[in-house]
Amino acid sequence: MKKINFSAGPSILPQEVFEQASQAVLDFNGTGLSLLEISHRSKEFGEVLDEAHELVRELLHLPEGYHPIFLTGGASSQFFMLAMNLLARGSSAAYVDTGTWSSKSIKEARRFGIIDVVASSASEGYTFIPTDYTWRGELSYRYMxxxxxxxxYGTQYHKWPEVDMPLVVDMSSDIFSRPLDDAIDKMGLIYAGAQKNMGPAGVTLVIVREDMLRHRExxxxTMLDYRTHIAKKSAYNTPPVFPIYVSMLTMRWVKAQGGLEAMEKRNSAKAKVLYDVIDNSNLFKGVARKKDRSLMNVTFTLKDKELEKPFLDFCTENNCVGIKGHRSVGGFRASIYNAMSLEGVQLLAELMRDFERRV
Amino acid sequence: MKKINFSAGPSILPQEVFEQASQAVLDFNGTGLSLLEISHRSKEFGEVLDEAHELVRELLHLPEGYHPIFLTGGASSQFFMLAMNLLARGSSAAYVDTGTWSSKSIKEARRFGIIDVVASSASEGYTFIPTDYTWRGELSYRYMxxxxxxxxYGTQYHKWPEVDMPLVVDMSSDIFSRPLDDAIDKMGLIYAGAQKNMGPAGVTLVIVREDMLRHRExxxxTMLDYRTHIAKKSAYNTPPVFPIYVSMLTMRWVKAQGGLEAMEKRNSAKAKVLYDVIDNSNLFKGVARKKDRSLMNVTFTLKDKELEKPFLDFCTENNCVGIKGHRSVGGFRASIYNAMSLEGVQLLAELMRDFERRV
Incomplete structure (x- = not known):
């Protein structure tokens, strides 16, 4: 029986994407060849690559001058690569520390410039998005x-920072979950490991605004230079064919569902179902501050720790998997990315209410 | 109808691997989840990762001190990464230039040390493997x-260089095609993009002998340091789950066929079929020098250039695809990696003889 997967990533993708991808491994679009054996220079894969780039442009309404590229190495590789590409020796950048991933991005960037942590929620367990920035007047920040x-932690920016520098944003876990609207103009660079809202593990999307590259000395x-991949449209060397194909299928699905506006509406409705249970419960307790709660990862604990194991077992028995919280926070985390249905979320909400009634 | 695929890479894989991979995209080993949505930290994928590492060890008979790791970015990323990891500033390495890929590895390594090209076949169109080395006495080479x-070009080393330094070998297109036997002791580092003999595009195997890392300053x-990936057994960050899984399946298949000894026997027999046609033909002409001919890529031209297009069409009509030569050499290239059957090769040989009789 198909399980309902609340994993934080790699994570659920649309069932029709699984079906199309499975078929393509046997015979790709009637070519008589598996997708896994076709040349990355073939006309057939060229079309996939073109469509993948085009769908990024369309879904995010990218203006001229923004270049989507598909790389590998995960967001973890972007932590150093973006700093390497955007900073010259001695130049500086502002970083906001909102948790494990931010901290890693700060650590890796420090090798390439002066990294100033202008805000952090570390002292409160990263349970909120800090917006009081402390600037160092002598620095001229290239980006934030x-x-x-x-x-x-289950936190998310619901309002983009109002600062007079380009934003560089790790959107690994919420890309394509909501429209950027005019905020795209604030973005100097966006990056995202695919394995949440965009596709399977093995490909990383980077969107570079071209003026961001002008400071580099x-x-x-060659493989670490964004310009290589922009010039060769993500095919300087053999790209990760299958992960790109599955990402393309997933973006097609997002578009067919009504694009990012529809995704946001659906994602808000889904998150509300779970937060409503939490807010009306005497047993479950949310982790993140209300105003910064994530629409993607709903984190919660049980007021009675003894009940955590029974609750987890109860969910597993009822076909819901992947809700165990990250070891650094404990408790539970329901990841409800784009591909998670409202029905899946309602089932989990019902299990939570049921469990509370029983204990 | 399933085509016979002679592509240079990404390239043919065993049909049973395609079938197992296709099934895993729908339901991975009866877990009720797609392979694409399971956590890379799950017990199920942990087993895949363990088996993949173990199969590399087994197939190549790796001694203690050799660490297989699965990375991304292709061999193209190893060109700089290996030099970055193995060379200290001012140290030097010997490189043999046998074509496009060697040249790129030389160019990228030059950023990290003194790179001395000790032999090259460039002046003769890379049609052979040069073995007359010119050494610079003042240099102390870390590796060759x-x-x-x-x-x-369709050339291949059939005898490993006899030199008093560790070999660093790009085996992207012949890994697992023959045993290394005692030659493994000569190897300081081996790397291979998966998309020929090992699996689909999207993963790169690197095998590091641990003493090779001691010179680094x-x-x-973090993501560029081999030690990160050795310590975390290829799972420091989210690895490319699907490409690793398919590589594991392919290695399992190699093992079931009798391992590398069996592969070599089969590959020799396959190559002989095509080279025999070439050597007994008045129409087809081999590109590489006989003693250095590749068992993986059989390159040939037609003495009458006018007949190239008709021959290509003839092959396509008869279900054989991917034999067009690389643009820098022209003519034809039949890539007959591990997964290509003897029957597939015999069909192509028959088409060649048939075509010659007709014209």
């Missing part, structure tokens, strides 16, 4: 880096 | 880098 959604290894 | 098989970005 933020993590738009924090999977571990010296040469980088 | 070679490309064991050159897909574009200073810190590298």
């Amino acid at each position: 880096h933020i993590t738009s959604n924090n999977t571990i 010296g040469e980088l290894p | 880098h070679i490309t064991s098989n050159n897909t574009i 200073g810190e590298l970005p």
Whole structure:
């Protein structure tokens, strides 16, 4: 029986995407070849790659001058690569520390410039999005880096920072979950490991605004230079064919559902179902501050720790998996990315209410 | 109808691997979840990752001290990454230039040390493997880098260089195609993009002998440091789940066929079929010098250039695809990696003889 998967990532994708991807592994679009054996320079894969780039542009309404590229190495590789590409020796950038992933991005960027942590919610367990920035007057910041959604703590930016510098945003866990509207103009660079809202593990989307690259001095290894991949449209070397294909199918699905406006509406409705249970419960307790709650990862604990194991078992028996919280926070985390249905969320909500009634 | 695929890479994989991979995308081993949605930290994927590492060890008979890791970014990323990890500033390495891929590895390594090209077959169109080395007495070489098989020209090392330094070998196009036997002791580092003999595009195997890392000074970005991935057994961050799984299935298949000894026997027999046609033909002409001919990529031209297009069409009509040569060499290239059957090769040989009789 198909399980309902609340994993934080890799995570649920639309069932029709699984079906199309499975078929393509046997015979890709009637070519008589598996998708896994076709040349990345073939006309057939060229079309996939073109459509994937085009769908990113369409879904996010990217203006001229923004270049989507598909890389590998995960967001973890972007932590150093973006700093390497955007900073010259001695230049500086502002970083907001909202948790594990931000902290890693700060650590890796420090090798390439002066990294100033202008705000942090570390002292309160990263349970909110800090907005009081402390600036150092002597620095001229090239960009401000933020993590738009924090999977571990269940926090999310619902308002983009109002600052006079480009934003560099790790959107790994909420890309394509909501429209950017005019906010795109604030974005200097966006990156996202695919394995939440966009596709399977093995590909990373980076969107570079071209003026962001003008400060760089010296040469980088060819594969680490964004300009290589922009110039070659993500096919300088053999790209990760299958992960890109599945991401393309997922973006097609998002578009067919009504695009990012529809996703946001659906995601808000889904999150409300779970937060309503939490807010009306004497047993469950939310982790994140209300105003910064994530629409992607609903984190909660049980007031009675003894009941955590029975609750987890109860969910598993009822076909809901992947809700165990990250070890650094404990408790539970229901990840309800784009592909999670309202019905799936309602089932979990029902299990929560049921469990509370029983204990 | 299933086509016979002679592509240089991504390329043919065993049909049973396609079938198992296709099924796993729908339901992975009866878990009720797609392979694409399971956590990379799950017990189920942990087993895949363990088995993949273990199969590399088994197939190549790796001694203690050799660490297989699964990375991304292709061999193209290893060109700079290996030099970054193995060379200290001012140290030097010997490189043999046997074509496009060697040349790129030389270019990228030059950023990290003194790279001395000790032999090259460039002046003769890379049609052979050069073995007359010119050494610079003042240099103390950390390693010698070679490309064991050159897909574009159809050349391959059949005897490993006898030198008093560790070999660093790009085996992208012939890994797992033959045993290394005692030659493994010569190897300081082996790397291979998966998309020929090992699996689909999207994962790169690197095998590091641990003493090779002792010269490094200073810190590298976490994701670029081999030690990160050795310590975390290829799971420091989210690895490319599906490409690793398919590679594991392919290695399982190699093992079931009798391992690398069996592969070599089969590959020799397959190559002989095509080279025999070429050597007994008045129409087809081999590209590479006989003694250095590749068992993986059989390159040939037609003495009458006018007949190239008709021959290509003839092959396509008869269900054989992917034999067009690389643009830098022209003519034809039949890639006959592990997964290509003897029957597939015999069909192509028959088409070649047939075509010659007709014209």
